[in-house]
Amino acid sequence: MIASKPLSNAPLDPSVVIPTKSPLNTSINKVSPVLTSTNFNNITPLAAGAKSTFTYPYTSAPEAFFGQNIFFSATIKAADGKGNPTGTVSLFDGDKQLGDPAKLNSDGTATFNIANLTIGTHMIKQAYSGDDTFATSNNTFPEIVNPARTNITINSSTTNPATVGQNITFTNKVNAIDAGAGTPTGAVTFYDGNNKLQDVTLDNQGVATFTTTLGVGKHNIREVYTGVGNFQSSETALDQTINNPLSGIKFDNAISANPVVVGQAVTFTSTITATDPNLGKPTGKVSFYDGDTLLKDVDLQDGVATYSTTLGLGTHSIKEIYSGDNNFASVTTDPIVETINKDSAKITTTALPDTSNPTSIILKTTVAGNAGVANPTGVVSFFEGDKKLGEANLDQGVASLKINLTPGKHTITEVYAGDNSFNTANGTLDATINANNAAITTTSSAATSTYGQNITFISTVTPGTTGISTPTGKVNFFDGDTLLSEGTLDAKGVASFTTNKLSTGKRNIKAVYAGDNNFLTITSTPLNETINPISTVITATTSNPTAIAGRNILFTSTVTNNSNSAGNPTGTVTLFDGTNKLGTADLKNGIATFNIANLGVGKHNITQTYTSSDGNFNNSTSAAIGETVVQGVFNIENYLNLLVDKGSNLIDLLFDEKYYLANNADVAAAVAKGQVKSGLDHFLKYGEAEGRDPSIIFSNSLYLIENPDVATAVNKKQFNSGLDHFQKNGLYERRDLRMLNFDEGWYLASNPDVKAAVDKGQYRYGYEHYLKFGQQEGRNPSPDFDEAYYLANNPDVKAAVAQGTYQSGFEHFAVTGRSEGRGGVAPIPA
CATH class of the missing domain: 2.60.40.10 (Immunoglobulins)
Incomplete structure (x- = not known):
């Protein structure tokens, strides 16, 4: 046996609870703990910063029997008593691991149930894995396994008592007390007293059977299992009586009541008399059986044996067996059926x-x-x-x-x-x-609030009489007759409800307690709650602050409030140009939009007014935004008007520095050498008189072709150039203006349908067709500009044309794209 004292000097932890799960409680032992330290052998060195631990091992049976289930546990404790180690513990028999590692529970304990240890002494090691905080530790202790205990559970003879010469069969079954040990093997030796009768080998069920005859008298039959291999020896005995049938008997039996109810006693009486009175009265005992179950052995008193008992529910076959004596043979009665009924x-x-x-x-x-x-x-x-x-x-x-x-x-x-x-x-x-009355009070977190603001209503329900339980159940909150929420009373009889959805105005809030098994329903006194509208802000935007006449302009109104919880305002927004109403639109998710295409040329003061539909939001008006509408660039009449508006700064609109230098290499070289300050400087000093074009917008040669009188005047030196005439007279005379990038001959050659229309007099020239229809149809004005290429490579322009901001990609190119450096045609491959 393992000593019940610690195996080392390390301190035992008094908090470890020792389970008492072994049938051999005297063997329960707590084994000494091991502290993780360099002072101990076979201990894993501490990791940097890791805390030392103790391992407290435990075995339910330090000295066990083969096949017995042994309970092992290991409790891991911090050496300084602080913290709770986690991780696993592995169980080893020497170097052999027993089962899977066991996870530590919340008490730091891991448990194992082992039933397969062989006979002998085993060195059991419990190894703690450690974790992020705690170091590993282990402990080793001996576990002794002895051969399995056995007992003989069946010990019977076929006839007892028997008569001389009658065969008697004795049956024994040898069992292992610990079920895990299996079935015992070996042999059972039968003795009559100390006289050996026979050795009988156990079958595969652990049963030995022996048949013999015995002489008259009582025999003490002993059965001895000698034990073999993993099993210990065991022994049992029974008394066998052999009678000599010297004379017969008369066996009378009686029962006190039949049937009876459960719990009611019944008495069985057996009377045995000799058929030959001269032989005296029989002696011995009568055995009372319920089926094959012995109830009681009763000694005969003056030839009578009496037995009283209570029997379980159902029918019972009661038989009585007289044991016989030296003068009288054993006798068994016919069974009596005793019925036990349930009691009402x-x-x-x-x-x-x-x-x-x-x-x-x-x-x-x-x-x-x-x-x-x-x-x-x-x-x-x-x-x-x-x-x-x-x-x-x-x-x-x-x-x-x-x-x-x-x-x-x-x-x-x-x-x-x-x-x-x-x-x-x-x-x-x-x-x-009888029901109890309840009392209810209701309060509000704010008697006056703004729409969208959270308000909490609290109802407290108390017993109408002291000394009884707190009311339970439901409290419903109402605004007038409208149900707002269903609440449940907590353990203190309180229910609450928070909302930000109360409509503006005077609200009448009440709470109705529904009652429960103990309390009647009750309604609170109404609360007057005032909800004011929430302020709004309207923000107005325009898709194009400077738009071309006749094109759609998208105005967007966004209405917000001062509280995110109030949701999006609902209602309508009205768009005004000054005091002129342009339209009304419904808000959707706080946004209203307007597409306006009928604003006249000039400046407009645009405002937007929000009108609430439900009264929960205050009306508001946006700040004014400016909108300027100009005529389309390619409408000659309108473009001339635009030029007139430029007045003395006309050259700023007509001259393009980049275009001028790109199309006049000699000028670009002169600028590079510092001979002139810029292209504009050269144009004003020399280029205009030389008939050079200032930009893509104005073609001096085309202007003179279209205006022969101007060409004559220039030849007579009355004007320096066509541009000089256009600035001084032609602009105000509404003379025709041709774009340099438009090639009349190429346009007619590339569009036979247009040439046919011009030949019929439907258009004065191809340029007129291009201005009215060609650009919207995506036709190219010259070989120097590709409409499809320009739109494909400039998605923003394509979107603007789709929205109606420009009539064509060429219009955008002429107005801004050229100055932005956008290419009109695909570059020639290198």
């Missing part, structure tokens, strides 16, 4: 008041048998109609149950389910429950 039960119930709650009662039900010989057991169930109220177990025939009932009259049915000894039984009880 009677049930009575009373209702007792519950002093802690007037609406509770305590039902006390007593169930008794009519024979009065035992207390019924089992369960009593309580019902009201088909509704089960609860159930209670009988204790000494009494079951009690506390129930809560609603106010009013109730008929309670008690149902006893019966048990092995008693039949079922029913009973009824009428009970009247």
Whole structure:
């Protein structure tokens, strides 16, 4: 056996609970812990910063038997007593791991159940894995396994008593006490006293059978299992009687009552007399059996044996066996069938008041048998109609149950389910429950608030009478007759409701308690709650602050409020140009949009006014935004008007520095050499007189072709150039203006349908067709500009054309794209 004291000097942890799970409690032992430290052998060195630990091992049976289930546990404790180690513990038999690692529970303990250790001494090691905080530790201790204990559970003979010469078969079954050890093998030796009768080998069930005859008298038959391998020896004995049938007997048996009820005693009487009175009275004993089960051996007194007992429910085959003596043979009677019935039960119930709650009662039900010989057991169930109220177990025939009932009259049915000894039984009880009044108060977190602001209403329901339980159940909150929310009372009788959805105006808030099994319903005094509208802000934007006449302009109105919880304002927005109403649109998710195409040329003061639809939001008006509408560039008449508006700064609109230098290499070289300051400087000093074009917008040669009188005047030196005439007279005379990038001959050659229309006089020239239709149809104005290429490579321009901001990609190119450096045609591959 392992000593019950620690195996080392390390301190035992007094907090470790030692389970008592072994049948050999005297062997329960707590083994010494191991501290992770360099002072101990076979201990893993501490990791940097890791905390030392103790391993407290435990075995339920330090000295066990083969096949016995052994409970091992390991408790891991921090050496400084601080913190709770986690991780796993592995169990080893020497170097062999036993099972999977076990995870530490919340107490730092890992457990193992092992039943397969072989006979001998085992060095058991428990190894803790460590974790992020705690170091590993282990402990090793001996575990002794002895051969399995055995017993002989069947020890019988076929006939006892028997007569001389009668064969008797003795049967023994040898079992291992610990089920895990398996079935014993080897042999059983049969003895009559100390006289050896026979060695018999156990079969595969552990059974040995031996048949023989014995002489008259009593024989002490011993069966000795010698033990083999993993099993210990064991021994048992029985007394066998052999009679000499010298004379016959008369065997009378009687029973006191049949049938009887469970718990009622019955008396069996056996009277044995000799058929030859001269032989005297038989002696010995009578054995009473219920089937094959021995009830009692009773010695004959003056030839009579009496046995009283109680029997279980059902039928019983009672037989009586006289053992015989030296003068009289053994005799067995024919069985008597004794019937044991269930006893009928009677049930009575009373209702007792519950002093802690007037609406509770305590039902006390007593169930008794009519024979009065035992207390019924089992369960009593309580019902009201088909509704089960609860159930209670009988204790000494009494079951009690506390129930809560609603106010009013109730008929309670008690149902006893019966048990092995008693039949079922029913009973009824009428009970009247009086309800309690409740009180309710309701408060608001803010009597006046703004729409969208959170308001919390709190209702407290208390008993109308002190000393009883707190009301439970539902509290419903109403705004007038409109249900706002359903609340549930907490353990203190309080229900709350928070909302930000109350409409503006005067609100009438009340709380209605629905009552429960103990309390009546009640409505609170209404609260007057004022909800004011929330302020709004309207923000107006335009898709194009400077738009071309006749094109759609998208105005967007965004209406917001001062609280995210109030949601999006609803209602309408009205768009104004000054005082002129342009239209009204509904808000969708706080946004309204307008597509306006009928604003006249000039500057416009645009405002937007929000009107609430539900009164929860205040109306508001946006700040004014400026919108300028100009005529389309390619409308000659309108473009001329635009040029007139430029006045003395006309050259700023007509001259393009980049274009001028790109199309006049000699000028670009002169600028690079510093001979002139810029292209504009050269144009004003020389280029205009030389007939050079200032930009893509104005073609001097085309202007002179279209205006022969101007060409004559220039030849006469009345004007320096066509541009000089255009600035001084032509602009105000509304003379035609041609774009340099438009190639009339190429356009007609590339568009035969247009040439045919010009030939018929439908258009004066191809340029007129391009201005009115060609650009919208995507036709190219010259080989120097590709409409499809320009739109494909400039998605922003394509979107602007789709929205109607520009009539074509060429219009954008002429107005801004050229100056932005955008290419009009695909570059020539290198």
